[in-house]
Amino acid sequence: MNAPSHDLDLVLAQKVLDAQPFSRLVGARITAFGDGGATLEVDLREELQQQNGFAHGGVLSYAADNALTFAAGTALGAAVLTAGFSIQYVRPAKGRTLVARASVVHAGRRQAVVRCDLLTVDGEGGETLCAVAQGTVLSANG
Numbered sequence: 001m002n003a004p005s006h007d008l009d010l011v012l013a014q015k016v017l018d019a020q021p022f023s024r025l026v027g028a029r030i031t032a033f034g035d036g037g038a039t040l041e042v043d044l045r046e047e048l049q050q051q052n053g054f055a056h057g058g059v060l061s062y063a064a065d066n067a068l069t070f071a072a073g074t075a076l077g078a079a080v081l082t083a084g085f086s087i088q089y090v091r092p093a094k095g096r097t098l099v100a101r102a103s104v105v106h107a108g109r110r111q112a113v114v115r116c117d118l119l120t121v122d123g124e125g126g127e128t129l130c131a132v133a134q135g136t137v138l139s140a141n142g
Helices: 005-018 021-026 057-076
Strands: 029-034 037-043 080-089 097-107 111-121 127-139
Touching: 005 021, 005 029, 005 057, 021 057, 029 057, 037 057, 057 080, 057 097, 057 111, 057 127, 080 111, 097 127
Parallel strands: none
Antiparallel strands: 029 037, 037 097, 080 127, 097 111, 111 127
16 A cells, blocks of 8 residues: 655655754654645754753754745745745743744745744643744745
8 A cells, every 4th residue: 555645745854854964963853744834843852952941042943944944845846945034032942842833825936935833842732832933945946
């Protein structure tokens, strides 16, 4: 029996993520991919925290950048590059897991505008919004 194409897309997306040495360093994983969206998750171990015990802002920015780009890839194809993004921190990120959920707002032939919500998940599965990002992703074939 053949696996659904969504599963194949998710498997390929994880392989692409695993090819990034920094993504392997932070332990990132893709948990959803397709239909204009992507979700990236990072377990918030001590090494990814700043001095007050919150996830470092650079970890949130990393997660937003990659989730934005992967989501855009579902609309533009695999060869994409982040042109730029902004991130607004809503509250300190504290929890077990960081979840970056990105979705394409608009896609043309050569670029996409993508939004990403960054949430932390606690031990009971409760989610707390900690940042919002928006960016523009370009097709590298363009």
